[in-house]
Amino acid sequence: MNTMHDKWWKNAVVYQIYPKSFQDTNDDGIGDLKGIIKRMDYIRSIGVNMIWLNPVFVSPQIDNGYDVANYYAIDDSFGTMADMEKVIEEAHKRGIKVMMDFVLNHTSDQHPWFQEALKGPGNLYRDYYIWQKATGKRSVPNNWGSFFGGSVWEKEPLGESFYFHLFAKEMPDLNWENPEVRMAMADCANFWLDKGIDALRLDAFIHVDKEEGFPD
Structure with missing residues (x-):
């Protein structure tokens, strides 16, 4: 077994992208997924082998996308699902893995x-x-x-x-005490893994467990 291959993340050089301010290709003042595609060669040129995208899901943007209204769709301000699929494809062509922010603690x-x-x-x-x-x-x-x-x-x-x-x-x-919530969120994760992303960053994961009884 190639243990180094199994633990590729130990040698990952991660470049965090905040899509909203990264690259705007349609002059609406908001960065977009096409902007990330446009800069993929630059990202590779600086030695990066993994990009981490801040949330690009449908959101009212109360908290910059960390308030997710639909885990299965891309917010119109960033582009389309086809654009996201192209990000994954172009990254993988260059040996770059893709990690998405996955908000577990709350929804919009x-x-x-x-x-x-x-x-x-x-x-x-x-x-x-x-x-x-x-x-x-x-x-x-x-x-x-x-x-x-x-x-x-x-x-x-x-x-x-x-x-x-x-x-x-x-x-x-x-x-998260409700097993249906756990299954529903696992389904969301699997949807994106099936799309070809390589990893998920579990946002606010430490907060999902609440103290029983909610004492002062």
């Missing part, structure tokens, strides 16, 4: 799962997210603070429960 509040979850406790997708009610004299379930300021809890528009968001209120946390 515009994601269909969350839009369904908001319909109430009986909805099929309700348990894809984390819900609590305020008890006693509390105005929110506990005193945890969001990384983006304020409470981690936001009251749902049409009910009495609060949903959990470790980041912006537009980015509800997924409930």
Whole structure:
């Protein structure tokens, strides 16, 4: 067995690309996937053998694409799925591997799962997210603070429960205690691996496990 080949990532020279500001090919002020293709020879010339793309999925861009509304589609501002497939093809032609940012901890509040979850406790997708009610004299379930300021809890528009968001209120946390969430996210990952990407960077992975009971 060629153990060095099996562990190619140990010798990876990774070049992180923030697509929005990398190369704009259509003069709309936003970098795009065609811009990455255009610069692929340059990337190879500086000794890079792996590119890491910040999120290019469909997103309202509350947090620069880390609020994903559709894991299966490319945001129009960056191009098309055909453009993404071309990025993978052109990178591989030059011996460059492709790693995508994969946001595991949360989705956008515009994601269909969350839009369904908001319909109430009986909805099929309700348990894809984390819900609590305020008890006693509390105005929110506990005193945890969001990384983006304020409470981690936001009251749902049409009910009495609060949903959990470790980041912006537009980015509800997924409930990783639910095996259906794990399978659904694995399906998303496999979709992109089947497209030919070589790796996934697991964003905010350390936050998926929440302390049981949500104590202060």
